[in-house]
Amino acid sequence: MSTSTSTFVIRWINFLTMILALAVIGFGVWMSSHQDECKRSLTIPVMGLGALILLISFIGFLGACKHISLLLWTYLVLLFIVLVAIMVFTVLAFIITNTGSGHTSPGLRYKEYHLEDYSSWFIKQLNNTDNWSHLRSCLVKSEDCNDLSKRYKFLKEYRHAELSPIEAGCCRPPSECGYPMVNASYYDLSYKPVSTNKDCKLYKNDKSIKCYDCNSCKAGVAQYMKTEWRVVAIFNLILFVILSFVYFVGCCARRNAGRSDQLKVRGR
Numbered sequence: 001m002s003t004s005t006s007t008f009v010i011r012w013i014n015f016l017t018m019i020l021a022l023a024v025i026g027f028g029v030w031m032s033s034h035q036d037e038c039k040r041s042l043t044i045p046v047m048g049l050g051a052l053i054l055l056i057s058f059i060g061f062l063g064a065c066k067h068i069s070l071l072l073w074t075y076l077v078l079l080f081i082v083l084v085a086i087m088v089f090t091v092l093a094f095i096i097t098n099t100g101s102g103h104t105s106p107g108l109r110y111k112e113y114h115l116e117d118y119s120s121w122f123i124k125q126l127n128n129t130d131n132w133s134h135l136r137s138c139l140v141k142s143e144d145c146n147d148l149s150k151r152y153k154f155l156k157e158y159r160h161a162e163l164s165p166i167e168a169g170c171c172r173p174p175s176e177c178g179y180p181m182v183n184a185s186y187y188d189l190s191y192k193p194v195s196t197n198k199d200c201k202l203y204k205n206d207k208s209i210k211c212y213d214c215n216s217c218k219a220g221v222a223q224y225m226k227t228e229w230r231v232v233a234i235f236n237l238i239l240f241v242i243l244s245f246v247y248f249v250g251c252c253a254r255r256n257a258g259r260s261d262q263l264k265v266r267g268r
Helices: 003-034 043-066 069-096 120-127 129-142 144-151 155-159 165-170 215-267
Strands: 181-183
Touching: 003 043, 003 215, 043 069, 069 215, 120 129, 120 215, 129 144, 129 215, 144 165, 155 181, 165 215
Parallel strands: none
Antiparallel strands: none
16 A cells, blocks of 8 residues: 555545544533433443544544654554454453343233343342442433333233333332232232242332332343443444554554655655
8 A cells, every 4th residue: 555545545534533523522412411310421431432532533634644653653552452442342242241131921022031140240230239229210210110001001001012121120020929910000019929039029019119129120221231232342343343444554554654754864
């Protein structure tokens, strides 16, 4: 790859990447202004990632435009660190999300989830008192459980609904408890549970209690996190391929910039 070609490619790739980074930062700011307190914390990594991409892209763009070997070296080192971090996170994400799945129950369309099915890392994080206290407060504020009775007026409709993992685990007692269902948000707890599962005694019809302290609720959150992490892992694989190409072009540009510097020195 010639000097002009490599620098031209890396210059425009990083110019487009800077625009993308600005869009990511803008999206993070928008999320921060439109989300509640619980979800707002998710915007910090988004804006941080955008700022990091913007910084690295600017260094690469400037180095390619000015043919400055030092800037291109800095750009390549930072990009290499990002590539390693992406690969490590992606591998760990696939390992952590390799276990756990839903269980079907007779007469129900949605699945139920068991905490012990998931990776030890998920279990440790969700059993941490501080972590779960924060997550629990977010679940209560979300009003997802209270909305079920508004969305499903009839029991038959509710039984055949496709509930999310969090709705299935946090808004209702496990099916094995055997509590008669009155409506989508109320169960007859006067019946003695037919199961020894401790979640049966933890469930209450109170909207601030529900099954938020149940292992089934933690399992629902684990399933949700697993799905989200898998999506992120797949996205990271795509991003890794793209950035690897950019890194290759950057290596060519730095090498050619170095040759150009040597020719200038010899020509003096």
